[in-house]
Amino acid sequence: MxxxxxxxxxxxxxYAGKRIAVGVSGGRDSVCLLHAxxxxxxxxxxxxxxxxxxxxxxxxxxxDELFVKEFCAxxxxxxxxxxxxxxxxxxxxxxxxxxxxxxxxxxxxGALIGSGDVDAVLTAHHALDNAESVLMHLFRxxxxxxxxxxxxxxxxxxxxxxxxxxxxxxxxxxxxxxxLSYVTDxxxxxxDADRNFIRLNVIPLIEKRYLGAVRAVNxxxxxxxxxxxxxxxxxxxxxxxxxxxAVTIADDxxxxxxxxxxxxxxxxxxxxxxxxREQLHRAAALAHMRTGATVDMNNGxxxxxxxxxxxxxxxxxxxxxxxxxKTGANFLDGLAVDVARSDALPKNVARGxxxxxxxxxxxxLRFRRDGDMFCPFGGKRKKLKQYFIDKKIEKRKRDRIPxxxxxxxxxxxxxxEVSDGAKQTDKTVDKAVVTPRWRTV
Numbered sequence: 001m002x003x004x005x006x007x008x009x010x011x012x013x014x015y016a017g018k019r020i021a022v023g024v025s026g027g028r029d030s031v032c033l034l035h036a037x038x039x040x041x042x043x044x045x046x047x048x049x050x051x052x053x054x055x056x057x058x059x060x061x062x063x064d065e066l067f068v069k070e071f072c073a074x075x076x077x078x079x080x081x082x083x084x085x086x087x088x089x090x091x092x093x094x095x096x097x098x099x100x101x102x103x104x105x106x107x108x109x110g111a112l113i114g115s116g117d118v119d120a121v122l123t124a125h126h127a128l129d130n131a132e133s134v135l136m137h138l139f140r141x142x143x144x145x146x147x148x149x150x151x152x153x154x155x156x157x158x159x160x161x162x163x164x165x166x167x168x169x170x171x172x173x174x175x176x177x178x179x180l181s182y183v184t185d186x187x188x189x190x191x192d193a194d195r196n197f198i199r200l201n202v203i204p205l206i207e208k209r210y211l212g213a214v215r216a217v218n219x220x221x222x223x224x225x226x227x228x229x230x231x232x233x234x235x236x237x238x239x240x241x242x243x244x245x246a247v248t249i250a251d252d253x254x255x256x257x258x259x260x261x262x263x264x265x266x267x268x269x270x271x272x273x274x275x276x277r278e279q280l281h282r283a284a285a286l287a288h289m290r291t292g293a294t295v296d297m298n299n300g301x302x303x304x305x306x307x308x309x310x311x312x313x314x315x316x317x318x319x320x321x322x323x324x325x326k327t328g329a330n331f332l333d334g335l336a337v338d339v340a341r342s343d344a345l346p347k348n349v350a351r352g353x354x355x356x357x358x359x360x361x362x363x364x365l366r367f368r369r370d371g372d373m374f375c376p377f378g379g380k381r382k383k384l385k386q387y388f389i390d391k392k393i394e395k396r397k398r399d400r401i402p403x404x405x406x407x408x409x410x411x412x413x414x415x416x417e418v419s420d421g422a423k424q425t426d427k428t429v430d431k432a433v434v435t436p437r438w439r440t441v
Contacts, residue, residue: 004032004166004174005040011122011152011162012042018119021049021112023105024071026064026183029124031071032171033163035180037122038075045076049118052081053105057097057187064183082108093300098193113158125150126163126171131217132198139198143277145264148228149221156268167214231261240266246313246396254287254310263303266312270301286310292395306394313396322366325404327357327432330365336437337365337402337414343431353412353434359422360432363404363411372403374410375420384410391416404434 072079089100137146239253372384404412
């Protein structure tokens with residue numbers, strides 16, 4: 001018992017005087033963690049917020065929530081419960097129930113940290129959980145990062161796992177000695193989910209032959225974390241950049257032995273887990289492929305070859321809306337385009353989109369469609385697709401550039417160029433400037 005208190009106190013000492021959330025499902029592990037946090041002497045009770053995420057997957061889910069709420073009431077602890085729609089998340093993103101529940105749970109934790117309600121979140125993951133994660137990642141084809149498992153402290157995400165070096169038998173002893181009651185999730189004994197399959201079938205079989213196998217896996221994970229930290233220290237992080245909703249990696253970072261690590265670090269911006277070694281290699285190989293080549297990652301993330309770099313991004317759903325253009329503010333799928341009367345010409349007439357307002361009469365604001373044509377300022381008429389290629393506008397951006405059109409004729413590529421047919425001339429009477437409220441290209 002003292003061992004658990006010492007391990008929890010060691011981690012909790014980092015958070016003295018800070019507001020801490022403890023994720024509590026009501027199960028054995030999380031009840032053990034909460035009790036140890038309260039009794040380790042390293043944190044004030046007033047600084048603890050107990051968080052329960054109700055996944056609404058079982059008939060007993062509400063009674064579990066009530067159990068945790070009453071535990072907090074008896075012990076004078078602040079309590080907050082969150083209900084999440086796991087099945088809805090599965091339908092929306094094609095995730096398994098296990099993956100969707102995890103994503104939503106960590107979404108709750110991230111929101112609490114992001115809002116400033118708490119400074120860190122504690123979870124009850126222990127040594128067996130860690131071994132399960134490592135084996136699951138290994139079997140799925142993960143790279144070196146997948147073998148790292150979970151650390152006691154994740155400063156980047158502000159997460160802590162004080163029990164990560166504690167084994168289930170130690171938790172059982174602690175719970176028994178302290179007379180702690182807890183709830184039991186019956187789905188833990190069903191091996192449909194990957195993690196349960198490994199816990200119920202794979203690990204017991206391995207431990208019959210190899211005594212201490214779980215401990216060995218945890219020690220390997222610790223060594224892998226050290227190796228990854230050393231490799232990451234060699235990265236030139238200036239080669240990774242943000243470009244709107246995308247994360248880009250310069251081509252020259254993808255030529256050497258650290259290519260996959262650059263991809264892995266860039267993917268961290270999307271909180272991706274379970275990325276396979278094959279996916280990392282395929283993404284890095286894009287640096288040697290034609291512009292526009294694309295590979296799929298996880299969680300809807302795509303990697304695509306651009307001009308001198310690869311970009312990682314999540315495509316937005318297509319929008320077929322066409323909005324009648326008017327003077328003033330125009331809105332299209334969260335983007336704003338202003339059409340303002342003005343006699344003053346911008347310094348760069350083409351990019352500034354100084355237009356003949358009469359030419360825009362009856363036009364609409366929309367995104368590109370097959371067959372669109374465009375005649376650039378002072379240039380020759382061509383397919384809009386070819387225009388984008390000539391301008392070296394990245395493929396992922398083309399579907400999000402607002403256009404002012406009449407039928408299939410593009411009059412203004414907003415933020416990029418006005419057409420020759422809509423430009424201002426010496427004979428223009430009704431002058432205006434079209435301006436996006438962001439920089440498109």
